[in-house]
Amino acid sequence: MRKAEIERTTKETSVRVALDLDGGAVSAATGIGFFDHMLELLGKHAAAGLEVKAEGDIDVDYHHTVEDVGLVIGKAIDKALGERRGIRRYGFASIPMDEALCEASIDLGGRPYETFQCAMKHAKVRDFEVKLLDEFFRAVSVEGRMNIHLRQICGDEAHHVCEGIFKAFARALRQAAEDDPRESGVPSSKGVI
Template identity: 50%
Template sequence: MERLGKAERNTTETRVAVSIQLDGNGEVNCITGIGFFDHMLTLLAAHGRFDLNIDSKGDLEVDGHHTVEDVGIVLGKAFHQALGDKKDIQRYGTAFAPMDESLATVSLDISGRPYLHIEFPALAPMAGDFDTQLLEEFFRAFSIHGGITLHIRVLYG
């Protein structure tokens, strides 16, 4: 069975369309209008070896909040749809990711019960054109709409 999910969201602030193929090979096309955010979403899909298409237009002249949150909402919905009945998945998982001077860990439970716990050291206010205060908004929206218990911790770096 193909594990494909598609979702859209249209509001007065944003228009977001996402498709995700969990059994892909890391082909990615992310257009949010926020370069660093696109970069991080691209890396997520490439390293996760799933295909991801995100097309988003938002009120970036105001700020990135609506775009980042709505991408999280729609990505969560598409991910949830792609999992279907969740047959034959590993429900729990934990991974550590060392990247240069940083070390992060993520633990998740694809239970249908959303929850987010996120911890990270003080960050610079901006990473390129991305407002780092929006990280929690993105992961909270993804967790809620994906039905995922998600614990993220950046240990250092």
């Protein structure tokens, strides 16, 4: 049962995430249409069940909501993975979206780190700044205890680039969290993650 349900409420946001790494319903309602679209891609391409509900201070801007959804998704991944036994641990995906090509490399090795190399990071999709995805994935890496390296290889349409980044992350996560038939224990020479 690789599932988790996490709720987190602060003065800025209230976020609830239900995650099942082995599949299920996908939905997102954060009050930010474009972000919902990206979260739904994430669930679908990770082959996970992912339901996200958030109410945040989006009258201020989208920052708190995007970051806090990232923290709660990260926490849910960490909890759902448990002791991280028998998984592949590493995942990589290079995903095209028309003219855009994006890649993600991840390590579910227990340590947080995130890089976001994206030439489009100062662009916006309607009023959603691409740079916020950097905040989102940093939060996922911290609470999910994983390394996440994201790169835009090419592309000049912000919506395509964001989709490429989310799909690459999702596919890399799916691979890293998958059962490895050659790994019976924790995939680390330290014996613990």
